[in-house]
Amino acid sequence: MNQNLLIAKVENKPGVLNRVASLFRRRNFNIESLNVGHSETPDVSRMTIAMDASQVDVKLVEANLYKLVNVIDVQDVSNHPNITRDLALIKVTANAEQRAEIANLVQLFRAKVVDVAAGSVIVEVTGTLDKVEALINLLRPMGVKEIVRTGQIAMLRGDGIGTRHTPGANGNKQSNNKEEERK
Amino acid sequence: MKKKGAQIFWECMVREGVEVVFGYPGGAIMPIHDAMLEFPVHHVLVRHEQGAAHMADGYARTSGKVGVAMATSGPGATNLVTGIGTAMMDSSPIVCVTGQVASEFIGGDAFQEMDVTGITLPITKHNFLITRADEIADVVREAFYIAKSGRPGPVLIDICKDAQVTETDFEYPEELSLPGYTPPVQAPTADLQRAAELIEAAERPVILAGHGVLMSDAMDELRFFAEKTQTPVAMTLLGLGGFPASHTLSLGMMGMHGEFYCNNAIQNADLLLAFGMRFDDRVTGKLDTYAPNAKKVHVEIDPSEVHKNVAVDVPLVGDLKTVLGELNTMIEPGDREEWIEEIAKWRIDTVKHDILSWPNDGQLYSTSVINHIWEETKGDRIVTTDVGQHQMWTAQYYQFERPHRLVTSGGAGTMGFGLPSAIGAWFAHPDKEIWTVVGDGGFQMTQAELATAMQEGANVKIAVINNHFLGMVRQWQEFFFEKRYVATPLHNPDFVKLAQAYDVPARRVTEPDEVLPAIEFAQKTPGPVLLDFWVEKEEIVYPMVPSGAALHDMLRRPEKPKTPLAE
Numbered sequence: 240m241n242q243n244l245l246i247a248k249v250e251n252k253p254g255v256l257n258r259v260a261s262l263f264r265r266r267n268f269n270i271e272s273l274n275v276g277h278s279e280t281p282d283v284s285r286m287t288i289a290m291d292a293s294q295v296d297v298k299l300v301e302a303n304l305y306k307l308v309n310v311i312d313v314q315d316v317s318n319h320p321n322i323t324r325d326l327a328l329i330k331v332t333a334n335a336e337q338r339a340e341i342a343n344l345v346q347l348f349r350a351k352v353v354d355v356a357a358g359s360v361i362v363e364v365t366g367t368l369d370k371v372e373a374l375i376n377l378l379r380p381m382g383v384k385e386i387v388r389t390g391q392i393a394m395l396r397g398d399g400i401g402t403r404h405t406p407g408a409n410g411n412k413q414s415n416n417k418e419e420e421r422k
Numbered sequence: 423m424k425k426k427g428a429q430i431f432w433e434c435m436v437r438e439g440v441e442v443v444f445g446y447p448g449g450a451i452m453p454i455h456d457a458m459l460e461f462p463v464h465h466v467l468v469r470h471e472q473g474a475a476h477m478a479d480g481y482a483r484t485s486g487k488v489g490v491a492m493a494t495s496g497p498g499a500t501n502l503v504t505g506i507g508t509a510m511m512d513s514s515p516i517v518c519v520t521g522q523v524a525s526e527f528i529g530g531d532a533f534q535e536m537d538v539t540g541i542t543l544p545i546t547k548h549n550f551l552i553t554r555a556d557e558i559a560d561v562v563r564e565a566f567y568i569a570k571s572g573r574p575g576p577v578l579i580d581i582c583k584d585a586q587v588t589e590t591d592f593e594y595p596e597e598l599s600l601p602g603y604t605p606p607v608q609a610p611t612a613d614l615q616r617a618a619e620l621i622e623a624a625e626r627p628v629i630l631a632g633h634g635v636l637m638s639d640a641m642d643e644l645r646f647f648a649e650k651t652q653t654p655v656a657m658t659l660l661g662l663g664g665f666p667a668s669h670t671l672s673l674g675m676m677g678m679h680g681e682f683y684c685n686n687a688i689q690n691a692d693l694l695l696a697f698g699m700r701f702d703d704r705v706t707g708k709l710d711t712y713a714p715n716a717k718k719v720h721v722e723i724d725p726s727e728v729h730k731n732v733a734v735d736v737p738l739v740g741d742l743k744t745v746l747g748e749l750n751t752m753i754e755p756g757d758r759e760e761w762i763e764e765i766a767k768w769r770i771d772t773v774k775h776d777i778l779s780w781p782n783d784g785q786l787y788s789t790s791v792i793n794h795i796w797e798e799t800k801g802d803r804i805v806t807t808d809v810g811q812h813q814m815w816t817a818q819y820y821q822f823e824r825p826h827r828l829v830t831s832g833g834a835g836t837m838g839f840g841l842p843s844a845i846g847a848w849f850a851h852p853d854k855e856i857w858t859v860v861g862d863g864g865f866q867m868t869q870a871e872l873a874t875a876m877q878e879g880a881n882v883k884i885a886v887i888n889n890h891f892l893g894m895v896r897q898w899q900e901f902f903f904e905k906r907y908v909a910t911p912l913h914n915p916d917f918v919k920l921a922q923a924y925d926v927p928a929r930r931v932t933e934p935d936e937v938l939p940a941i942e943f944a945q946k947t948p949g950p951v952l953l954d955f956w957v958e959k960e961e962i963v964y965p966m967v968p969s970g971a972a973l974h975d976m977l978r979r980p981e982k983p984k985t986p987l988a989e
Contacts, residue, residue, distance in 0.1 A: 250602055253551070258543060265544050302726035308548040308568060311602040405725040405739060409604050 241292040242271065242368070243317045244393050245300065246401060250309040251277070251284045258307050259286065266303055269294050272325075272390030283311065287392045289368075292317070298404040305408040312409070314401025316393055323393040325371045328353070329362045332382030341381065348374045359384055425592040427555035427585045428457035431519075434562035436461055437594065440490055442481070442849045443519075444474040448494020450534060451521030453586035455492075466849065466878055469870035471498055473842040475505020476868070478516040480846030482509075483829050484804055486639075488569050489516040489846060495523055496534030499580070500541065504836060506576045507545040511833025512660060513633060515574035517565050518542075524584040525553040538580045547575030555588040560595050567598055572605025573724040574637060606723060609738035609745050617719045617736045618752040621651060624693035624717075626761045629655045630676065630705075633832070634698015634723065634742045635664035636825045643746035644697060645669075651756040654765060656684045658699050660832040663822035673765070674773075677705035678967045679814040682976050683768035685967070689974040690764075691716045698722065698742045701731040702833065707973035721745050771965070771979040773818050779981075786934055788812060788887045788957040792819040792859060795885060798941045804829060804847045805857045808840035808864030811893035814963045816859045838867030841884060845871060848880040855881050855945065862888040862914050872924040875950040883944040884952040886917055889959045897962050901977070921952035928952040 249255050256275055263270055271289040278285035290297065301313045333341055341360055345352055350364035364374050368391060375386065395401060425433070431454055435443075442464045447455045458465060468474040471493040478489030493502050499520040509516045523532040539551045548568050550561045558581070565577040621627065635644050641664055648655050648671050655665045656676040665672055673684040685707075688694065694716045699705070706712045709731065718734040720727075721742050728737040738745050780790055792815050795805075801821055806829040807813040813830055822828050829847055831839040844858035865886055875882050887893075892910040899907055921928035927947050931940045931954065944951040964979040 254539065254543075257540070261543050296729075299726060299730065302724075302728065306547075306724065306726055308600060308603045405728070408606065408725040408739065409602065 243290045243292045243295065243297040243315065244321070244323065244391065245288040245290070245297065245304075246314045246316055246393060247286040247288060247304055247310055248278060248312040249284050249286060249307075250311060251282045252309055255284065255309045258309060259304070262303055262307060266299070268300055268303075272388070274390040274392050287390070289391045301404050302408055305405070310409075314403060316395055316401040319399050319401055320396040321393050321399075322396065323367055323391050324365055325368050325388055325391045326363070326365045327371050327375065327386060327388040329364065329375060329378055329383060330359050330385040331362060331378050332358060332384055333360045334358065337381055341378070344374065344377055350374060423592055424589045426453070426457065426587055426589050427558050427581070428453040428587065429460070430555065430558045430590070430592045431562065431581070431586070432458055432461040432463065433592065434559050434594070435463065435490070438562065438566045439487060442466060443490040443492050444468055444477040444481070444846065445492030446471050446474060446494065446498060448498045448521065448534070450495035450523055450583050451492060451498075451519070451581075451586075453583065454519070454521065454581070466845075466874065468842070469873050470868065471501035472505050472838065473845075473868050473871045473874065475502045475516065475518060476508065476836075476839050476842035477846030477849070478518070479505060479509045479512075479514045480806060480829050480843030481850045482515050482846075483843075484826050484847040485850035486826075487850070488566050489514070490519065491516060492519045494521045494534065495538065496536045498534075499538040500536060503541065503545065504838075506542055506578065508831050508834040508836040508839060509576040510545045510547070512831065513574050513637060514576065515569040516576045517569050518576060518578045520578065520580050521586070522551065522580045522582045525582040526584070528553075528582070539578065542578045545576070546578045549578040550580065552579060552581045552585050555585045555590040558585065559592065560599070563595055564598055564600060567600070568603065572603075605741070606725070606739050607741050607744055608748065609721070609740040613736055613738055614745070614749055614752060617738060618749060620693055620717055620719060620736060621695070621753055621756075625758065626691050627651070627653045627693040627695060627758070628673070628687050628691040629653050630658070630688070630694055630696045630699050631655050631661040631664045632658045632697060632699025633660035634721075635661055638698060638723070638742035640698070640743040640746050641665070641825055643743055643750060646750050647746055647753065650750070651753055652758040652762065653695065653756070654687060654762060656680070656688060658702070658705055658832070659817055659830065661699060662817060662828050663825040666823045667821035668823060671762075675817050677702075677973075678707070679818065679963050679965065680705075681772055682770070682965050682974075682978060683765055683772070685973045685976060686768045687765045688713055689972070694718045696720045696722070696734070697746070700727045703731070706732065707967045707975070708970055711972035713973075776979055777819075784934065786932060786937070786955060786957045788889065788955070788961050789815050789819055790934065791885070791887065791931075791937055791955050791957060792816055794937050795857060795859070795941060796820045798938065798945070799855075799857060803827065803855060803857045804844075804851065805859060806830065806840050806844040806847060807858065808860040809835045809837045810861045810864060811889075811897065811961070811963050812859050812861045812887040815887075837864035840864060840868075841875070841882070842868050842871045844882045844884075845875050845878070845880045848882055852881075855883060857883045857885065859885045859887060861893060862886055862890065862912055862917070863892045865917075866914075869920070872921060872926055872950070872952075876924050876926055879949045881948065882950045884950065886952065886954045887957055888914065888917065888954055889957050889961065890914060891959055893961070894963070896960070900960070900962070901968065917952060917954040926950045926952055928954065930954045930956065932956045
C-alpha cells in the first residue's frame, strides 16, 4: 500500500483529538492510523496520521487540518527520509510444542515474547508497518486471538523538514519552506 | 480588580464593539442576562433561538461587524444550530453564546445539559467551552477575532454557569495567543506572475465573482481589474452586488438559475478567474463538462477550497483585496471586444426580455411583483430572502447595484431565514427600510419573529410571495416527478389576519393593479408591514440547469404570448 504520512503539531487542549477525528469523518477522509501523544514542547501534542495514498488527497487533508484553529503545523513526511515505527502486541494460541516455533519466528523478527500462559503467548513486535504485518501474517495460521497496535509514529532523519503542500496555508510565516525554496 | 465572570463577559463584549445582541434567556445563562443591565448593550428578545442566530447573521452581513446570538443551555442551544450551520455555509461572522450547566455537573446529564460544543463542532469555525471565570476575557477576544478574520464564520462560546458567577481578577488581554491560527494574506509573487500571464494570453476570460468579493471589501479592485482587462463578470448568488448589475461587463448571476448567456460564457471561456468563490455544485453543474477549455485561476483565502471541486491551474491563496490589489499592478489593459460581442449574441431570453413580454392577462406573476418592488425601492434597499423560487426570482429581478444589499441563505438553503435576517439587518441600519421577500412556506417556519419585529418597531417590509405551494419543490415535481405533488400544496393561514394579530399592518394583493399601491402603503407605514401577494400557483423559475446536467444545458424560458406591452 502506498502510504501518506502526516505529522501534525497541535495545541494540547481538551477536545483537539475530537476536532481532528470529526474533521476526517465529515470530509470522508479514511485514515489507516492516528497516533497522538506529548511532544518535546509542553502544551503541544504531536500526531502521526497514516493514510492510504490512493484513497485520500493528502493536500486536501493538510489544508483542512489548517482550518482547525488548534493545529499549529502540518508536514507531509511520506517522501522524505524518515523513521516510522508501529508497535503491536499479538496474543497467539500456543501449546507447549508450538511455543518453540513461535519463539523461532519471534527471534527472526527481533520481536519478544512478553507473556507465556498455558494456552497462549503474547508477542511484542516493533518496526515498520511492513515488518509488523509480515509477522502477523506468519502468526495467523497458529491462531491469533488478539491484536493491539499503536498505529504508526514517524520522525524525519536529521534536520529534515517535510513538505507543506499549501505554502501560506497557516499564514505566511509557515510558507518559507527552506527545502522547497532550494528546489 | 475583581469582577464576576458575567461582568467580565460584557466588559469584553463592549470592547469588541457589541451594541446589540439577539437572544433568549434561560436558567444556565441568567447571570449573563442579569449583568447586562450595567452595560450599553441592547438585547433583542427573539421568539425562537433560530431567529436569534439568523438575526445575528443578517446583522453581520449588512454591518460588516460580528453579530451576536445568545441562548441558554440544552434546547436553547440546539435551537441555534440551524442558524449556526447557515452562517457556516455562507462564511458569516457571528458569535453565539450559550449557557452551560455548572462545570461540576458536566457529563452528568443535568437538567438542560447537552454537549453543545460537541454538537456544533462541525458547523462552527471554532468553539470554546469555558469552565472558569478567568478564561472568559481571552476566549471572547479570540472568538471575535476568529469569527471576523480570514474566511469568516460562526464561533460558539459555551459558558458554564459557575464561571458566570465566580469572581476573579480581570485584566483585559492585550495579546491574542493563537499559535495555530494565522490567516493567509498574500499569494507568492511567482504565482501572481503566472496568473498575470494567463490573463494576458486569454481571449475569452470570465471572472467568477463570489461572496469573497464582498467579505474582503474588494469591489473597487474587482471593478478596476474587470475594466482594465475588459473581462466580463459573472456572480454567484452571494456575490451579487459585488459588481454593479447595470455595468456593461456584468453577466449577472451564474449557475442553476443564472441567465443562459452567463452560463454559456463560462462554458465557452478559455480562462476562468474565480475570485472568492468555491465552485459549489449549484454554480458548476456537471463537473465533467464544466468549462472544459478554460484554464483556471482561483483566488481564495481558504486553502481547503482550492482543488476541492474543480482542479485549478493557478491557486492564489490569500485575501482577495490584497491579491487583486497586487495583480492589478501587473496586468496590461486588454481589448476583448470580439468575446464581449459574442456573449451579447447569446442574450436572448433574458430577465429584461421576460419583463417586456409578461402577458397582460390580469394574473399576478411573482416575477412582476419582485420587479415592481425593485422599481419602487429604486433598487437600493437591503433585501433579505427565504429559500426557494422567490429567492431565485429576487436574485434575477432585483438588480443589485451595490454590495451587502442581498442577504440570503446560499450554501445551506435555510428556509425561515428571511424574516429574522431582515430584523437583524434593520438593527445594522435602523434608519433604513429593509425588505424581505419570503415564500408562504418558509415564512411560516419563523413567522413568530413578527412579534419581535413589532416589539422592536423594526422597519421591515415583508413581501410574502404566496403561491400556496412549496414552489421550488413543486417545480422539481413538475419537471422530474411527473407532477406528483406530494407534500407541497399548502393550506395557509390568513397571513393578513395573522399579521394583524401581531399588530403588524398588512394587506392582501390579488390583482396586478393592486401591487403598486400596496408597495406604497408598505413604504409609507412606519415599522413592520406585511404584504400577502397571491400569485400564480404554478410559475416556474427559468432558466434552469437540471441537477447533474451540464451548465449550458438549460431549460430555457418559454416564449410567452406577446402583449401590447411588449411592442
